[in-house]
Amino acid sequence: MDFRILGPLEASVEGTPLSLGGRRQQRILAVLLLRAGRVVPADRLVDCLWPLRPPATAASQIRNCAAALRRLLIAGGLPERSLVRRPGGYVLDVEPGELDRTRFDDEAHRARRSLAAGRAAEAVGYFLRAENLWRGPAIAGLADGVLEPEAMSLEESRLQVIEDRLEVELSLGRHARAVPELTALARTHPGRDRLQAAFMVALYGSGRGADALASFDRLRSSLRRELGLEPSRRLRDLRQAILTEDDARLPPTGGWGPARDGEPRRQAALLRPRGS
Known part of the structure; x- marks a missing residue:
């Protein structure tokens, strides 16, 4: 069985969609999948269905x-032991690879492990x-109430993967190829330093x-107008480095993303236009 929460909630068996019942059953399934393999307290399920005033029943x-x-789920082929009631709540066990969120985490881990080993293209x-x-x-369609923070956390993980991948693309000299995607992302997420820097x-x-430099100026004007804030020190330093073509003025890490143990540092020279 294949469960998917990275988008609208779906379950399928060998490619055939499985009916998940009404909205209440779908919300319960979403919570159980978000906590797959762990007991979800019954009180949390109540809050999910009735966040303000639960009925006596x-x-x-x-x-x-x-x-x-x-x-x-059992009719669709899920083993009977997979969804069970436990003291205080319910638990849904899924096999490795049956949940797209787990597959996402696994692919991201492989990517970062390859990067740490110096295999950037991989x-x-x-x-x-x-x-x-x-x-x-x-x-999608269920991410309100108590599920909203869960959905936001998943979205943050997605954006971090995009930021990581784009920084690697830039480290490989793929600047022109990255511009169209980054143009849209920088416009959609003005508060994300890594995307603005990339x-x-x-x-x-x-x-x-x-x-x-013009992109920095637009961001600065927007932040001042809407929030009364200035761009971060990281972005100001990067602007100065670009303005003067002075690598010594780059941030001390030599890169533009958060450091991780074992992750190769991007060298300041990568910021120079190709052929310079």
Whole structure:
């Protein structure tokens, strides 16, 4: 069985979609998949279905919904032992590879392991495989109430993978190729320093230093106007490095993303336009 939460909630058996019942059963399944292999307290399921004022029959309705969901999943081929009631709650066990969120984490881990070993091009491939598991916003249509923070956490993981992959692409000299994607991402996520920095680097590395500086100016104007804030020190340092073509003025890490144990540092020279 294949469960998917990186987009609308779906379950399928050998490619055939499985009916998941009504909205309440779907929300229960979403919570169980987000905590796959761990006991989900019944109180959390109640909060998921009735965040403000649960009815007096909430506990019995949870039992009924969970039982109906269990019947649907068993009919689809899930082993009976996979969804069970435990003291205090419910637990759903899924096999390795049956949940897209787990596959996403595995591909991202392979990518970062390849990067730490110096295999940058291989890392890009794994990052892309992780990104391609996404079909839209996480648990789309269900990500409200107590599920909203879970969906936001998944989205943050997705964006971190995109940032990691783009930084590796830039380290491989693929500046011009990255510009269109970064143009859209920088516009959509003005508060993400790594994306803004990568956008400036991609433009500068493509021989478009003036555009890189203009992107910084637009961001600064937007932050001042909407939030009364200035761009981060990281971005200001990067602007100065681009403005003066002075590698000594780059951030001390020589890169633009957070350091990880064993991760190779991007060298300041990577910011220079190709052929300079």
